[in-house]
Amino acid sequence: MSLAALSKSKINLYLKVLKRRPDRYHEIETLFLPLDTPADRIVLDFETRPGIRVSSTVPGLPENLENLAGRAALAYSDMAKISACWTIRIEKEIPVAAGMGGGSSNAAAVLRLLNDHYRALPEKTLAELALTLGADVPFFLHGRPAVATGVGEVFRYLEGRLFAPPLLIVNPHFPVSAKWAYTHLAPERIGPDDSGKLERLIDALRRNDPAEVAANLHNDLAYALYEKFPLLAILRDFLRENGALNAEITGSGPSLFAVCATPEERDELALSLSGAFRSVTVFTN
Numbered sequence: 001m002s003l004a005a006l007s008k009s010k011i012n013l014y015l016k017v018l019k020r021r022p023d024r025y026h027e028i029e030t031l032f033l034p035l036d037t038p039a040d041r042i043v044l045d046f047e048t049r050p051g052i053r054v055s056s057t058v059p060g061l062p063e064n065l066e067n068l069a070g071r072a073a074l075a076y077s078d079m080a081k082i083s084a085c086w087t088i089r090i091e092k093e094i095p096v097a098a099g100m101g102g103g104s105s106n107a108a109a110v111l112r113l114l115n116d117h118y119r120a121l122p123e124k125t126l127a128e129l130a131l132t133l134g135a136d137v138p139f140f141l142h143g144r145p146a147v148a149t150g151v152g153e154v155f156r157y158l159e160g161r162l163f164a165p166p167l168l169i170v171n172p173h174f175p176v177s178a179k180w181a182y183t184h185l186a187p188e189r190i191g192p193d194d195s196g197k198l199e200r201l202i203d204a205l206r207r208n209d210p211a212e213v214a215a216n217l218h219n220d221l222a223y224a225l226y227e228k229f230p231l232l233a234i235l236r237d238f239l240r241e242n243g244a245l246n247a248e249i250t251g252s253g254p255s256l257f258a259v260c261a262t263p264e265e266r267d268e269l270a271l272s273l274s275g276a277f278r279s280v281t282v283f284t285n
């Protein structure tokens, strides 16, 4: 038997680092927006042969239990006391180490697929298990727009109708580890933001106001990334000068997203970007 699920990506429209904890984790406040594009596809095969096997369409991506999807399957099997006979195939579209949560999303998709099938764990236990795999994994269990606090595991879901603006996602073809981004965070950036950006962003999403969304983007991790990788500032400026209302890095980078006023302007921007830069991948939402 075989089951499949879509494994979405995300961007952070807002990312504030509130505190560095003694265990070196950071407390954050972030607005997660799930994206349908790019998304991976996870295929889970139930076998008679015991074990957990994980492979993907990306050469060099960790396999089996070194892959986050494999670690999720193992954690589920241990917690639910179910003997694992699973083969997992990841059809990857989400760029790797790109700030788009690909690994975390894959892990959550595996937990969801397994628990939908076996129904062995209550939601609360599943969420706790997700957090042991990574700070972004609990978000992807539900994959709904949310403000997350704690290390990213305490959620305020944004209920009611939201209007995501026309978005363009740009991935330059080099990886950045989340660890690097957090290690190079300037200490003076750490602390609460009292400018009201987050609430204005949420309000703008409710009112379908792309300009106000664009005016309130924020990412504390971006500063160090622009300094270390000048291409990112070049891309940001290109996006801003060629039709985007604003552009920012998502999560720990290096992918950027641009907020546009209309789908037509976004599509034009995508064309000019692809013409000007060869080694970037562009997604539209």
Ligand code: ATP
Binding pocket: 061, 062, 066, 067, 068, 069, 090, 095, 096, 097, 098, 099, 100, 101, 102, 103, 104, 106, 107, 136, 176, 177, 178, 251, 252, 253
């Ligand atoms: P986040 O924003 O959650 O830090 P990211 O998008 O920056 O995520 P990932 O794509 O999740 O980063 O990859 C982080 C690291 O995890 C990579 O070095 C990669 O080799 C490893 N990894 C393990 N399993 C996976 C997976 N299923 N998909 C992507 N990366 C994985």
